[in-house]
Amino acid sequence: MISVEEAILKVSSFFYKAIPISISVENSLGYVLAEDVLSAIDMPPFAQSAMDGYAIKFHDSLEYTIVGEVKAGDAHVVSLKQGEAVRIFTGAPVPQTANAVIMQEKTTVANSTLFLEEQPKPQQNIRPQAEQITKGSLAVSKMSILSPSAISYLTSLGVTAVKVFPKPKVAIVVTGSELVQPGAPLTHGKIYESNSILLANTLKKEGIIDYEIYKVVDDFKHTKTLLDEVTKKHDFVLVSGGISVGDYDYVGKSLKEIGTEEIFYKIKQKPGKPLFFGKRAACFVFALPGNPASALTCFYMYALPMLRYYSGIEKPHLPRVNRKLSHNYTVNGIRAQFLKAVVKGHSVSVLSQQSSAMISGFIEANAYVFVPEFSTEINENESVEVILLP
Ligand code: AMP
Numbered sequence: 001m002i003s004v005e006e007a008i009l010k011v012s013s014f015f016y017k018a019i020p021i022s023i024s025v026e027n028s029l030g031y032v033l034a035e036d037v038l039s040a041i042d043m044p045p046f047a048q049s050a051m052d053g054y055a056i057k058f059h060d061s062l063e064y065t066i067v068g069e070v071k072a073g074d075a076h077v078v079s080l081k082q083g084e085a086v087r088i089f090t091g092a093p094v095p096q097t098a099n100a101v102i103m104q105e106k107t108t109v110a111n112s113t114l115f116l117e118e119q120p121k122p123q124q125n126i127r128p129q130a131e132q133i134t135k136g137s138l139a140v141s142k143m144s145i146l147s148p149s150a151i152s153y154l155t156s157l158g159v160t161a162v163k164v165f166p167k168p169k170v171a172i173v174v175t176g177s178e179l180v181q182p183g184a185p186l187t188h189g190k191i192y193e194s195n196s197i198l199l200a201n202t203l204k205k206e207g208i209i210d211y212e213i214y215k216v217v218d219d220f221k222h223t224k225t226l227l228d229e230v231t232k233k234h235d236f237v238l239v240s241g242g243i244s245v246g247d248y249d250y251v252g253k254s255l256k257e258i259g260t261e262e263i264f265y266k267i268k269q270k271p272g273k274p275l276f277f278g279k280r281a282a283c284f285v286f287a288l289p290g291n292p293a294s295a296l297t298c299f300y301m302y303a304l305p306m307l308r309y310y311s312g313i314e315k316p317h318l319p320r321v322n323r324k325l326s327h328n329y330t331v332n333g334i335r336a337q338f339l340k341a342v343v344k345g346h347s348v349s350v351l352s353q354q355s356s357a358m359i360s361g362f363i364e365a366n367a368y369v370f371v372p373e374f375s376t377e378i379n380e381n382e383s384v385e386v387i388l389l390p
């Protein structure tokens, strides 16, 4: 059995990044850029009017002669002489010879004459060409996570494809003869299977959509055959259940028989002690305990950082902060503990429901209070380490 810190370090020592691929910008949400993107154009590509109003070429009077109109999208070139103005609209190209745009609210017009209230400032209400970015300069840097705004920016620069770190292909293998699919009758001794949807949605939230769910009863031959198959097809395998010491827990034995290298098995923590981490050829296996809260805790602390790192994320671990405990807490047991908790401002409270068999505590929780091994009593107002949940 190893400590939480050792387990985190062990998993981290196997971190690797996927080989970048090219994908369309429109499908790149949440991906990490694998290269700097330079702009192929000036943005804006031409001097634009920032207002609906009049573009003018200065002279020594508040009266100008209106000689034409330019609206957004127009391509015709207007050349203004001193004292002339054109009607212009937001986003329209400003005539090269114009040196200001006047808001229409600050003007009056009679026939073809424009009257200003005051002399404008040079270049006012003109967005200069390349104001946002110049052709050839850095638009979005390597390792950025592509957000809706980053994608919109790249699209405004005419980018259609980007090089990104791909997301992993993941297998979710659910074991247990007691499990039935919701919708089917719940006969005595059975429970509804809920870990596959838990893991699948947690992956989806990370933008990992290339996953497949497999189910197997507690049978050695079937478990071994399935694990043999999925470890050949996926980058990562997440197993739920069957990794403990019960007579019908066949995951460990199956992994061993198909030649999976054990990196570690069992961590001095609660919940989630019987985590197995191993490697078979190019595939990494996280065999998570079946209790839902244990499975999720092991997923967050060990599997998720590795999946994120693979996808290009540089700081893949859940963030840690210090907060003051809002009440006394008696620690139960000597293993390190991940206590479901609620952080509010500078303080944190531990929830009453900590059973590893119950997922309900996670509905309210937004963090763990991390209690190191061999802790006993934590007092109100004591600073504790808090791990923020995604
Ligand atoms: P195991 O790790 O297989 O010994 O399972 C531990 C506990 O978690 C047992 O009470 C199981 O019934 C429960 N469990 C295992 N897998 C699931 C699942 N996929 N959905 C809901 N509960 C599960």
Ligand code: MG
Binding pocket: 175, 176, 177, 218, 241, 242, 290
């Ligand atoms: Mg089981």
